[in-house]
């Protein structure tokens with residue numbers, strides 16, 4: 001399980017038609033796509049996904065943004081997946097993201113930052129199970 005992470009290409013990147021370019025970077029970095037779907041979160045589902053941030057001042061804005069348009073959710077596999085994927089996406093705030101990272105290239109602000117990546121092996125499993133049944137994870 002420690003070789004898997006979960007990602008979402010967020011509504012801002014979907015709207016700008018950056019989905020293909022971002023998936024290309026993910027594959028080029030050596031991640032195998034285990035499961036993938038494009039869907040749209042309701043405000044309720046977005047709130048549930050980011051429930052850990054419910055007490056933060058940006059929570060309402062985050063829920064509103066994450067339910068504003070389609071997203072692409074995927075489970076990814078690679079050795080050291082969680083840590084390596086966080087490196088590939090870059091810092092939460094694109095102004096602080098390293099050159100060549102997905103957020104440096106495609107995020108427009110700390111809120112609308114193009115892509116999500118799990119922060120632990122445990123959360124990768126929880127988040128993958130949020131979108132995909134066990135039958136869909138092979």
Ligand code: ATP
Pocket residue numbers: 053058061062091092110111112113115116117118119
């Ligand atoms: P993600 O969990 O989406 O991969 P992250 O782990 O880099 O992002 P978190 O601290 O988990 O960052 O915050 C979750 C998301 O909440 C961020 O990606 C961003 O969309 C939003 N967010 C975080 N901080 C702020 C903020 N100060 N203002 C507005 N939105 C924020």
Ligand code: MG
Pocket residue numbers: 117119
């Ligand atoms: Mg996070």
